Amino acid sequence: MLKEEHEVAALGAPHNPAPPTSTVIHIRSKTSVPDHVVWSLFNTLFMNSCCLGFIAFAYSVKSRDRKMVGDVTGDQAYASTAKCLNIWALILGIITTILLIIIPILILQAYQ
Numbered sequence: 001m002l003k004e005e006h007e008v009a010a011l012g013a014p015h016n017p018a019p020p021t022s023t024v025i026h027i028r029s030k031t032s033v034p035d036h037v038v039w040s041l042f043n044t045l046f047m048n049s050c051c052l053g054f055i056a057f058a059y060s061v062k063s064r065d066r067k068m069v070g071d072v073t074g075d076q077a078y079a080s081t082a083k084c085l086n087i088w089a090l091i092l093g094i095i096t097t098i099l100l101i102i103i104p105i106l107i108l109q110a111y112q
Helices: 003-011 037-046 049-069 072-111
Strands: none
Touching: 037 049, 037 072, 049 072
């Protein structure tokens, strides 16, 4: 047996009275909240009933700004408001479009 091996065998394994500690790092995955900018832009250009599309677009941009800063709570709040405004703008736009088609047809039928 070599001298170094004999010294290691004589010393034995290192004795540490403290228990081994471990560190756990929790890495949160970033939740991707849609900011609805494209939908808001569509509603602004085509179905801007009561300016709801434009207001939704403003909230969508605010949501995107909050996302860039890292404010998840603000991002979710602005995105939720933009989504509700987009839904209302879409519903009112569809109803207005249907009424603009049906009313002239009914008027033309009444005169014939």
